[in-house]
């Protein structure tokens with residue numbers, strides 16, 4: 324083994340935590356992962372145990388460090404499921420309550436109340452977000468109101484609140500830092516998008532204890548140090564997973580677009596150095612902040628992507644593993660008239676209907692599991708096409724799309740995306756682009772790369788999918804999907 328430097332990424336996703344070691348050409352040298360338990364205490368509620376997330380992250384980190392040799396690790400980058408919020412004791416680091424996951428809808432009533440008060444236009448102008456339970460702010464308000472342990476700690480001044488990045492940075496540094504990076508802070512409903520500072524008005528309106536919030540910092544630089552196998556290793560990069568994926572995909576200049584298909588699916592279009600404004604209910608968000616200077620993006624959020632495949636596997640039991648979906652989709656010439664709108668957690672962009680629920684339409688006596696599986700995969704490209712229509716209305720018309728995330732291992736999905744978007748789709752060699760982006764940020768943070776553009780030396784292309792579907796079939800399929808969505812929105 325040579326002693327060339329490595330960059331480690333901690334990628335704490337919704338369903339698993341992973342640690343990936345990259346060399347400076349972007350090849351994966353070692354990886355370790357562990358699943359995260361999903362808790363569904365009530366319909367519409369989703370919780371994680373932050374202590375489990377920390378324990379598993381620490382174990383994966385140690386295992387990879389042992390394997391590659393801790394001395395080779397130049398820096399660590401962290402990336403995470405966003406919006407999910409943790410409440411912990413700032414002395415012990417122990418969670419005081421379950422973490423409320425981004426998919427959780429428990430604050431839907433509060434969001435509706437705030438909308439009725441006419442707050443949404445102001446909220447959108449200030450934070451770039453909408454009044455949907457997806458974002459952390461109303462989850463925090465709910466926790467203070469409903470969990471006595473959290474309210475007590477807030478009164479006693481011992482409460483720390485943060486998204487997963489903030490919690491993991493706290494634990495990794497032995498409680499030395501309570502920070503969050505600007506991309507994660509941008510998802511809380513509490514940050515002023517233009518200044519990247521906490522917005523006192525939103526904090527007050529939602530009754531968030533100001534002292535419990537972390538400091539907002541850059542995405543690269545000296546974020547802290549972790550004691551790993553007897554050595555101190557710098558943590559030099561941090562970003563929410565979708566922003567990290569956009570960096571890992573080289574979406575560095577306005578108009579470049581990526582889509583990541585994990586548990587959910589998220590389309591980000593780089594928008595330059597001013598917060599963009601969407602007339603189509605897309606989100607305006609921070610793409611990264613370096614040296615105090617923010618770059619921005621437009622985002623479309625799809626709440627259910629890979630989790631629909633997991634549902635086919637674990638609840639309907641019509642597949643044994645996710646990879647099986649590819650063969651099944653190919654085994655039928657079309658969807659047989661079946662459409663599947665996987666609105667399990669409401670519909671995200673551009674509809675933003677927290678109350679929407681899933682729908683399977685067009686079933687006949689001839690429908691087979693292959694049709695249902697195919698309709699489930701088709702929902703990915705259809706939901707993406709809805710977002711591209713919204714982007715086009717906002718003046719963003721990309722020539723190609725870069726895709727990543729667990730689902731794009733599926734060639735059929737990638738080809739269907741190219742067909743439905745009528746656009747070239749590029750898949751990189753490393754589909755763990757989220758982790759790659761975090762490693763790139765860490766490389767910039769310790770000066771191994773001058774900037775994010777130089778860090779793109781770590782990106783390598785794998786395969787290009789070109790559109791092959793005729794316009795008539797595409798239009799018919801779009802019309803069939805839109806009809807199904809209309810029924811969901813009734």
Ligand SMILES: Nc1ncnc2c1ncn2[C@@H]1O[C@H](COP(=O)(O)OP(=O)(O)O)[C@@H](O)[C@H]1O
Pocket residue numbers: 336337338339584585586587628629630631632633645646647648649728729730731732733
């Ligand atoms: N070959 C495949 N075809 C379709 N879906 C897949 C395939 N492989 C994995 N998936 C789905 O991808 C998801 C995992 O992607 P990943 O990026 O690891 O998610 P996350 O980061 O949200 O935890 C799972 O929901 C799984 O069902």
Ligand SMILES: O=P(O)(O)OC[C@H](O)CO
Pocket residue numbers: 336337338403404405406425563564565585586587588
């Ligand atoms: O776990 P993922 O990769 O689907 O990402 C979750 C998102 O960050 C939620 O906003």
